Amino acid sequence: MTQAAAASSVIRPKPLGGIAATLGWGAYCACSWTWCIGMFLPIILLGRFGWTGFWAFAIPNVIGCVAFGYCFTAERSRRFATAHAGPIRVFSLVTIAFQIFFVGWSTGSFVFAPELAGDPDPSGTGAAGDFLAWPVLGAILTWTAGAAALSARGDLFWRWLATLIAAASGVLFAITFDRVGGFPSVATPSSVAPGLGILPLMILGFVACPVLDATFHRARQQSPSRHSFAVFGIIFAMMLAFAATTFNAGDSASVIPIITPVIVAQWTLQLLFTIGAHLREVTALPAGRLGQSLPIFVAIAIGAVLGMPGIAGEDAYLMILGLYAIPFPMYVIAATVRGLDHPLPGRWVLAILIVSLAASPLGWLGFIENRTWFLLPAAALTAVAGWIIGRMARPPLPTEG
Numbered sequence: 001m002t003q004a005a006a007a008s009s010v011i012r013p014k015p016l017g018g019i020a021a022t023l024g025w026g027a028y029c030a031c032s033w034t035w036c037i038g039m040f041l042p043i044i045l046l047g048r049f050g051w052t053g054f055w056a057f058a059i060p061n062v063i064g065c066v067a068f069g070y071c072f073t074a075e076r077s078r079r080f081a082t083a084h085a086g087p088i089r090v091f092s093l094v095t096i097a098f099q100i101f102f103v104g105w106s107t108g109s110f111v112f113a114p115e116l117a118g119d120p121d122p123s124g125t126g127a128a129g130d131f132l133a134w135p136v137l138g139a140i141l142t143w144t145a146g147a148a149a150l151s152a153r154g155d156l157f158w159r160w161l162a163t164l165i166a167a168a169s170g171v172l173f174a175i176t177f178d179r180v181g182g183f184p185s186v187a188t189p190s191s192v193a194p195g196l197g198i199l200p201l202m203i204l205g206f207v208a209c210p211v212l213d214a215t216f217h218r219a220r221q222q223s224p225s226r227h228s229f230a231v232f233g234i235i236f237a238m239m240l241a242f243a244a245t246t247f248n249a250g251d252s253a254s255v256i257p258i259i260t261p262v263i264v265a266q267w268t269l270q271l272l273f274t275i276g277a278h279l280r281e282v283t284a285l286p287a288g289r290l291g292q293s294l295p296i297f298v299a300i301a302i303g304a305v306l307g308m309p310g311i312a313g314e315d316a317y318l319m320i321l322g323l324y325a326i327p328f329p330m331y332v333i334a335a336t337v338r339g340l341d342h343p344l345p346g347r348w349v350l351a352i353l354i355v356s357l358a359a360s361p362l363g364w365l366g367f368i369e370n371r372t373w374f375l376l377p378a379a380a381l382t383a384v385a386g387w388i389i390g391r392m393a394r395p396p397l398p399t400e401g
Contacts, residue, residue, distance in 0.1 A: 018224040024159030025223035026231025027166040028277075032215035033065060033232070034169075034239045035095065035274040036102035037321065039267060042243040044314065048370060049195030050186045056199045058240045062233050064206035068216055069229025076340070077220040080211070083343045087331055089285045091212040092278040093295055097303035098320050099275045100140055104307020105317065106267060107139040133309055140304045143268075147275035151283070155222060158277065165269045166235050172262050173242040179259055184247040197372030200379035201325045208329035214281035242266065318367040326363060326378065327356040330386040337390025348393045355385045 038061070045053030072080070081088060150161070177183075189195065210216050219228055246263055283292055306316055330352050335344050359381050366375035 021159070022223055022225040022228050023231055024163055025219040025228040027235055028159055028162040029065070029069075029216060029219045029229065029232040030235035030239060031162040031165050031270065031273045032277045033210075033213070033236060034270045035099055036271070036317075037098075037324070038236070038239055039243050039270060040102070040317070041321070042240060043247050044318075045195075045198075046184065046186050046244065046247045049192075049198075050189050052189065052192045052195035053198065054244060056195055056202055058237070060199070060203045060206040061240070062237055064203070064208075065210045065216070065236065066229045066233040067207070068210040069220055069226045069232070072211075072217075072220050073226075074221045077217045079341045081214070081217045081221075083341050084212075084335060085286045086343075087335075087349075088212050088214050088217070089282055089295075091209075091328060092214050092282045092285075093299040094320075094323055096275055096278050096282070096296070097299040097306070099271050099278075100144060100300055100303025101307040101312065101316070101320065103143045103271055104136045104140050104304060105312035108136045108307070108309045108312060136308060137304065140307060143271055143275065144300055147272050148279055150272065150276035151280040155218075158280075161273065165273055168269060169239060169242060169266060172266050173238060173245065176242065176245045176259050176262050179262075180245055180248065183241075183244055186247065194370070194372045197366070197375050201366075201375050201382070204329040204333075204379055204382055205325045208332035209324050211332045212328055214285065215277050218281065315368055319364075322360070322363045322367060325367075326359050326382050327352055330356060330382050330389070333383060333386025334390035334393065337387050338393045342395075344389075344393055348389050351389050352385070355381065355389075 041057060042054050045057050049056070153161075220226070246259065279296065282296055306312060306320070331344065331349070334348065334352060335342075338344060359378050362374045362378035362381070365371045366373075366378060
């Protein structure tokens with residue numbers, strides 16, 4: 001993990017330079033956090049729960065991420081990242097795989113969707129699926145190679161790139177907003193209860209997951225001000241509003257030609273940025289037993305396989321999303337209860353994985369089958385198990401005498 005360079009003996013940056021760095025790191029966080037969850041989950045939630053679902057997602061998301069920057073000092077971030085380098089690395093690897101999966105899925109089902117129209121096999125594994133496998137694989141390799149090339153650049157490059165992408169996203173948002181005539185008209189559900197059923201897990205996920213995000217730790221350690229995360233909140237809120245305007249993209253043949261190029265441009269920029277930023281962090285973090293390169297190749301391979309026609313789909317998307325809802329938050333809760341500066345022993349990490357596996361049927365019923373009340377016990381189990389594991393993992397108090 002990167003180390004903050006500030007010291008009392010170092011000449012302080014000029015005020016304008018400090019402001020520029022603060023803004024740049026805010027844009028960096030917004031772009032590194034705008035991935036296939038922020039760009040696509042709002043569309044799913046709007047379709048299922050209307051605006052209630054969108055706000056249940058957006059508000060905890062923005063508040064939880066901004067709170068990270070104000071709760072963690074640079075020194076506290078450095079200590080946590082050192083103690084929990086392994087889980088942070090796993091978080092980045094899963095995120096890389098998730099983005100690559102989304103590249104494959106979006107390429108196959110969005111860009112090349114007309115090819116599937118004449119395929120009688122609904123899984124897409126027939127002639128059209130075979131045809132699509134090569135363009136999908138080509139898109140995955142292109143995105144990954146581009147991201148890998150970006151990952152070798154330094155902090156200044158990434159801040160400028162983030163600033164340019166954030167500005168471009170604002171322009172694309174304005175174009176989309178104008179072309180679709182504003183925010184979408186979403187059917188109002190007969191009850192807001194199902195949408196509220198997702199709220200506890202959303203809160204847990206978006207309060208906890210930023211703590212495992214290596215790009216957030218880099219920004220918190222390197223930024224001259226914690227207010228970078230306020231800048232993040234403003235830019236990221238715009239990104240979520242942008243995602244909401246694309247809700248009706250697939251509903252009408254007249255809409256698709258209008259905003260498809262805009263959506264493709266936005267997703268291209270953001271996916272390249274997120275994959276590249278996390279590739280950079282994985283190589284900067286201490287290597288595990290498998291070394292630096294092998295886990296990266298495994299993550300890329302898993303994402304590519306899951307993104308192939310016949311495998312990729314909304315169910316697969318939501319199943320991967322469950323990792324950010326249960327095991328990652330459970331780990332953060334356990335680590336917080338044990339003490340943020342102390343790594344969690346391996347046997348307790350294994351306990352987290354076992355409890356998460358036991359909770360997976362609740363996640364399936366809630367996310368996949370849309371019976372969101374099952375997410376309430378899933379959230380309770382995540383929080384309680386994390387607390388219990390953290391308490392049990394605490395080292396024994398020294399005895400007197």
